[in-house]
Amino acid sequence: MATYDSIGATYADTRRPDPRIAARVRQALGSATSVINVGAGTGSYEPSYTVLAVEPSSVMIAQRPAGSAPALQASAESIPLADDSADAAMALLTVHHWSDLEAGIGELLRIARQRVVVLTFDPGINxxxxxxxxxxxxxxxxxxxxxxxxxxxAMLLGGARIETVPIPHDCTDGFLAAFWRRPEAYLDPEVRAGISLFAQTGDEVVQQGLARLSDDLTSGRWHRRHADLLDRETLDVGYRLLVADL
Structure with a gap:
């Protein structure tokens, strides 16, 4: 499977934090005054009180903006930090990449004193x-x-509450479903380079599907089929915030 050392080189360009999602993350963190970002990538959505980022990929760490919290190159499943190291731990759009989910969630619960926040997607909807x-x-x-x-x-987190995160039509963070109202974006190789699923699916399969999409955009079939999306401001495409109080 491709790693972020090979697929993450353009993340700083295409995965810019969306301010509306950022506001939801800050709200979920509540009264925390220190947070550790696990699976931190390039640092999207880290609040100013982030004290440490944990990220296994040196390519992603190298793209963190100047002034970001210090980064520790380590995996979520084994974080070399003491128990209760920060008020909160957060893990955003990362748990589906972990090799041992139970171990990673256990580490989040161990290093956080008050709260764990996870942004993920519901596969049944997504x-x-x-x-x-x-x-x-x-x-x-x-x-x-x-x-x-x-x-x-939610169960592994000890009974987290689940919040829906609708995605705005002009979302600036180019994750998989961010372009739900901008279908032509998926034909852009730079956009696709910032979406791990494209890199981890065979190129032949992707190209066949994108050729059909291109044909449907040219003929107008996509717009006729999805006319109901064209006036929508947001869409629930399965993204969820899980908030666990410890």
Whole structure:
């Protein structure tokens, strides 16, 4: 499987934090005054009171902006920090990449004193997203091998509350479903380079699906089929915040 050392080189360009999602993350962190970001990537959504980022990929760490919290190159499953190291721990759009989910969640619970916040996606909803359902069903099938059921995640967190995060039509963070109202974006190789599912699905499969999408955009079929999306400001494509109080 591709790693972020090979697929993360353009993340700082295409995965810019969306301020509306950032506000939801800050709200979820509540009264915390120190936070550790696990699976931190390039540092998206880290509040000013982030004290440490934990990230296994040197390529991602190198793209962290100047002035970011210090980064520790380590995996979520084994974090070399003391218990109760910060008020909160957060893990954003990362748990589906972990090799041992139970170990990683255990580490979040161990290093946080007060709260754990996880941003993830509900595969049952996310995999019905038009891009996957209509053009890349093979990618959805692959994603099912790594996706984490939200109910299971909430249970591992000791009974986290689950909040829906609707995605704005002009979302600046280029994750998989961010372009739900901008279908032509998926034809841009730079956009796709910032979406791990494209890198981890066979190129032949991806290109066949994208060729069908291109044809449907040219003919107007996509716009006729999805006319109901064109006036929507936000869409629930399965993204969820889980908040666990310790």
């Amino acid at each position: 995999h019905r997203f038009w891009l996957l359902e209509e053009y890349l069903p093979e990618a959805a099938a692959f994603d099912s091998t790594r996706a984490v059921a939200v109910d299971r995640l």
